[in-house]
Amino acid sequence: MNLIFSYKTFLFLLFIFLSANDLKAQEITPSEARVRITSNYDSFYVLTGDSTKSAKLRKSDDFFDINSGVQKIWIVPPFSSPYSIQRNFIADSIHVIDIAFRSMLDKPSSAFLKIQSNDSTFNSLQNYKIENSNLTSSFRMYTSSDYQASLESDEDYSSTYLKVNTNVDSLFIQTSSFEGNPKKIANGDSILVRPGFRTIIISHKKSDEFVIRRPLRQSVTTTVEHSFKLSDTSIEQLSDNIATKPTYDANLIIVSDDDSEITVDGEPIGKGAVKLNMQTGPVDILIENKFTRVSSFSTKIFNLESDKAIILNAYTKPLYSKARVYSFVPGLSQVYKRQRIKGYAFSGSFLIAGYLTLQKHNQYQKDLTAYNNLERRYNESTNEQTTLELGNQLERQHQIVVEKDNQRIAFFALTSAIYAFNIYDALFNKPDGGYRTKTDIDFYLNNEIAGNNRYTTLSLRYDF
Numbered sequence: 001m002n003l004i005f006s007y008k009t010f011l012f013l014l015f016i017f018l019s020a021n022d023l024k025a026q027e028i029t030p031s032e033a034r035v036r037i038t039s040n041y042d043s044f045y046v047l048t049g050d051s052t053k054s055a056k057l058r059k060s061d062d063f064f065d066i067n068s069g070v071q072k073i074w075i076v077p078p079f080s081s082p083y084s085i086q087r088n089f090i091a092d093s094i095h096v097i098d099i100a101f102r103s104m105l106d107k108p109s110s111a112f113l114k115i116q117s118n119d120s121t122f123n124s125l126q127n128y129k130i131e132n133s134n135l136t137s138s139f140r141m142y143t144s145s146d147y148q149a150s151l152e153s154d155e156d157y158s159s160t161y162l163k164v165n166t167n168v169d170s171l172f173i174q175t176s177s178f179e180g181n182p183k184k185i186a187n188g189d190s191i192l193v194r195p196g197f198r199t200i201i202i203s204h205k206k207s208d209e210f211v212i213r214r215p216l217r218q219s220v221t222t223t224v225e226h227s228f229k230l231s232d233t234s235i236e237q238l239s240d241n242i243a244t245k246p247t248y249d250a251n252l253i254i255v256s257d258d259d260s261e262i263t264v265d266g267e268p269i270g271k272g273a274v275k276l277n278m279q280t281g282p283v284d285i286l287i288e289n290k291f292t293r294v295s296s297f298s299t300k301i302f303n304l305e306s307d308k309a310i311i312l313n314a315y316t317k318p319l320y321s322k323a324r325v326y327s328f329v330p331g332l333s334q335v336y337k338r339q340r341i342k343g344y345a346f347s348g349s350f351l352i353a354g355y356l357t358l359q360k361h362n363q364y365q366k367d368l369t370a371y372n373n374l375e376r377r378y379n380e381s382t383n384e385q386t387t388l389e390l391g392n393q394l395e396r397q398h399q400i401v402v403e404k405d406n407q408r409i410a411f412f413a414l415t416s417a418i419y420a421f422n423i424y425d426a427l428f429n430k431p432d433g434g435y436r437t438k439t440d441i442d443f444y445l446n447n448e449i450a451g452n453n454r455y456t457t458l459s460l461r462y463d464f
Contacts, residue, residue: 162216
């Protein structure tokens with residue numbers, strides 16, 4: 001009896017042990033690695049392996065988990081060629097992939113569109129033809145503690161400071177041409193910098209950049225002094241300026257005529273000048289003016305860390321200074337002012353009159369030469385009959401020469417009159433809508449409203 005009880009007890013314990021092991025086995029999942037991808041695109045598809053079935057839309061800087069081991073990751077951005085990277089992803093580690101796409105297609109990539117539309121015929125990227133691509137990338141691996149430490153640690157600059165004295169209350173400064181996000185400091189303030197021979201860039205929104213190379217010695221405060229030449233805000237002054245982007249909180253500023261309607265990617269935005277924060281990609285701009293009709297512009301936004309704001313000169317009205325210079329070529333100023341029919345009339349009439357003037361001049365010269373030859377023969381003649389005939393010919397030729405000379409003078413006067421009237425018209429006849437006037441950029445850019453679509457902020461002018 002005891003033997004039977006012992007046997008049953010053994011079987012029961014064995015059942016419990018096997019069941020526990022089975023449950024434990026069911027709970028085990030493959031070890032995972034954590035991945036973070038940073039890019040100049042806000043979002044993109046990420047594939048683990050070549051199969052498009054694994055595609056997931058990810059945002060830049062977000063974390064996600066993948067199985068540990070050697071893995072191939074595809075990154076498919078909207079307007080650039082796909083990029084793949086194959087690495088050994090270590091379990092319980094953090095892997096950071098930095099990728100900056102520096103080339104851009106004019107339209108969304110076919111791979112992105114097919115994945116987005118769940119195209120059943122597009123199953124793999126293994127044999128996908130990669131378009132020309134220009135990018136920079138890096139791969140870093142951390143333990144969890146090392147990654148956290150990298151976020152919290154500050155570089156030791158050994159108390160090396162840079163001080164700036166200027167004639168403005170505040171300014172923007174960078175200590176490297178490739179350093180993003182310039183720092184805003186007050187006049188006379190100092191910033192902690194890395195020792196070494198550095199390119200120092202300081203700027204103000206109403207002045208041009210000032211660039212200087214200086215050695216920054218360790219544990220020493222270096223002082224830079226500069227007097228900005230301030231002026232009204234203009235396209236030239238905003239362009240290629242580190243102060244523009246942080247001042248207006250925009251990576252794209254479009255400046256046009258006061259009465260021009262600005263449309264970005266098919267959506268009306270405002271008049272005069274607008275500022276926008278655009279996501280990475282191509283931008284199509286239409287400028288509509290009732291006098292100059294519709295003009296199209298395009299640009300590309302890369303959102304690279306070192307990028308400055310793009311300032312687009314989208315004026316469509318003519319400049320008086322250019323119209324004045326072009327007035328020296330008949331019809332050119334009128335065509336520039338969009339008075340094409342008048343311009344072609346001036347150009348055509350001047351060319352025809354000039355051609356006829358040249359023809360009359362050549363005929364005059366030919367007949368004058370004939371008259372001079374007859375006169376020479378008349379003077380050299382010793383025969384009375386011959387002299388009488390030459391005299392009659394000379395008289396008739398003189399009448400021909402006088403007639404051709406009058407025609408030549410008349411056509412020359414006509415050509416001169418056309419040219420003079422062309423200059424008068426070019427200088428004093430204004431085009432429809434008038435000449436270009438300087439847009440008050442600050443007036444338009446002072447107002448902001450929230451936007452959507454591919455831009456996040458924009459500005460509008462309100463007409464009262």
